[in-house]
Amino acid sequence: MKINDVQTKTVPNQNVSLSIGKRIKPTKVLLHVVLIIGAFLMVAPFLWTVSSSLKDMSQIFLIPPKWLPDPVTFQNYPNSLTAMPFDVAYFNSFYITFIVVVLNLLTCSMAAYAFAKIRFRGSNLLFILFLATMMIPKQVTMVPLYIIMDNLGWIDTHLSLIIPSGLFNAFGVFLLRQFIKGIPNELEEAAVIDGANPLRIYWSVILPLIRPALAAFGIFAFMGIWNGFLEPLIYLSSPEKFTVPLLLNTFKGLYFTDWSLMMAGTTISVIPVILVYIFAQRQIIEGIALTGSKS
Structure with missing residues (x-):
């Protein structure tokens, strides 16, 4: 046993x-x-x-x-915060980023709705040409865009950072279009029967349904604008108008660079991005997944 x-x-x-x-x-x-x-x-x-x-x-x-x-x-x-006007740079970065993100969400969602749901002649060709701009390096458009900003009198102003970035984002249009295409057409047809015009359908039907995609794209736009260095370096020359990445570059001198203070300032500058990622990593992952679905 x-x-x-x-x-x-x-x-x-x-x-x-x-x-x-x-x-x-x-x-x-x-x-x-x-x-x-x-x-x-x-x-x-x-x-x-x-x-x-x-x-x-x-x-x-x-x-x-x-x-x-x-x-x-x-x-x-504390030495890095007192050595440079970080309070002004943080304010500049925050308000520029906020305005650009809001403009991106509005303009990209409207364009995405037009490409996804409104049928017009040449819409597919226009969308392909629109996406083709993503393959053009920034270095190619740098000089023409600078000339345009100079003719408008926007050099050394924050408008040169807000308007071009806020009104055009091909990736945002592509991301939101992929999500809007998955919305059933019956919802749109029901709104038309109730007498809604395309603008009312966009505002009352489409926008509430694409909130996850808007959140994901908003996070991507926030991180891109907050970390942007090339555009502020080209267009801004007054220290009181610098953003955080551009102000960090001032720690680097011609003959001496205070690396300790630069690293401390850099660590402080990435805190907002880290917080955004920690609290919104689910939306970031969904946004990455959305780019390859609902084609």
């Missing part, structure tokens, strides 16, 4: 171990190892930035490099 009991107790354990062995495949283990290494490589520059922001200049370029600062210099953060 004892031998039988032992056998009946060991057989289930063997079955469990066999089932676990079947579930754990070497390819999955290798995939997870590669993903972990890739994730570390992606986050390593940010970790080095945070580490360098807590060092003094004598520790920045040590060979071999030291990840953990010794001693820890927290004074870099």
